[in-house]
Amino acid sequence: MLELTDKRHRAALFRERLAAALASSGLSRAGLSRAIAVDRSTITQLLMAEDARMPGGHLVATAAQALGVSADWLLGLSDRPELAGDILATSLSLTETGRSSAIDDQIFAWHKEAAGFKIRHVPATLPDMLKTHEVMRWEYAPTMNRRPDQAIGAAEARLDWMRSSQSDYEIALPLHELECFALGQGYYTGLDADLRREQIDWIIEVYDRLYPTLRMFVFDAHRVFSAPVTVFGPKMTVIYMGRHYVAFRDRNRVRGVSQHFDWLIRESLASARQSPKILTALRHRIKD
Numbered sequence: 001m002l003e004l005t006d007k008r009h010r011a012a013l014f015r016e017r018l019a020a021a022l023a024s025s026g027l028s029r030a031g032l033s034r035a036i037a038v039d040r041s042t043i044t045q046l047l048m049a050e051d052a053r054m055p056g057g058h059l060v061a062t063a064a065q066a067l068g069v070s071a072d073w074l075l076g077l078s079d080r081p082e083l084a085g086d087i088l089a090t091s092l093s094l095t096e097t098g099r100s101s102a103i104d105d106q107i108f109a110w111h112k113e114a115a116g117f118k119i120r121h122v123p124a125t126l127p128d129m130l131k132t133h134e135v136m137r138w139e140y141a142p143t144m145n146r147r148p149d150q151a152i153g154a155a156e157a158r159l160d161w162m163r164s165s166q167s168d169y170e171i172a173l174p175l176h177e178l179e180c181f182a183l184g185q186g187y188y189t190g191l192d193a194d195l196r197r198e199q200i201d202w203i204i205e206v207y208d209r210l211y212p213t214l215r216m217f218v219f220d221a222h223r224v225f226s227a228p229v230t231v232f233g234p235k236m237t238v239i240y241m242g243r244h245y246v247a248f249r250d251r252n253r254v255r256g257v258s259q260h261f262d263w264l265i266r267e268s269l270a271s272a273r274q275s276p277k278i279l280t281a282l283r284h285r286i287k288d
Contacts, residue, residue: 017074042059046063118169171215175269183286207279208276220267239257
């Protein structure tokens with residue numbers, strides 16, 4: 001009796017999904033019958049509510065191909081109607097960077113898509129949306145394909161969006177990045193001391209306004225490490241490679257990177273509430 005019930009359930013699910021796929025495809029029953037080389041009566045029989053029989057594998061496969069769905073989905077063996085190749089194409093994308101306005105538009109689109117969810121970010125340098133205009137002009141002036149004003153506008157738009165959205169924003173930064181900035185070393189060599197002080201003051205001011213919606217965690221890269229990465233809620237994760245952004249949308253990879261961010265938080269040097277104190281201590285180390 002249990003086997004019969006299961007058979008009827010599977011047949012009912014198949015009919016339901018076949019009808020849904022047929023409606024979405026825009027094909028008529030006659031069109032589908034021609035596409036898979038069967039009589040129209042066969043399609044009608046497949047869709048009959050009282051029919052508890054399951055069609056053969058060849059018929060299921062050809063129908064799935066004609067309708068652009070997977071055979072596993074039609075049979076109730078998968079919850080994803082897409083074909084395997086389509087799933088791969090949508091779950092992984094590669095976007096070339098280059099500090100252009102088009103890339104800003106793409107990043108902003110990812111942020112807006114994740115509105116209402118928690119966004120978690122490990123930046124390559126200080127986060128653009130928390131940089132002062134002067135620091136961004138210093139940083140972007142040497143580039144050939146982007147004006148500093150473009151970068152400033154994009155950063156301000158993202159900060160304004162964060163203020164008005166319902167998303168929590170978590171940022172994890174390695175301590176050495178903040179130390180290099182405060183001391184004007186490494187990437188920040190040549191940046192005026194006054195600009196560095198103003199930048200730290202600005203981060204503290206923004207943080208004071210937005211906390212706890214905005215939370216920052218500082219970690220020691222001697223103990224833990226992270227590549228630049230952003231997790232856009234449960235929807236996607238984006239890894240920054242320098243010349244490209246690699247975006248993943250499949251659930252397991254997004255969950256894996258989220259767990260990586262959890263690890264950074266657990267290993268952080270202080271709670272998010274203490275981050276302004278760390279910044280203030282670094283500000284005191286700035287020398288003219």
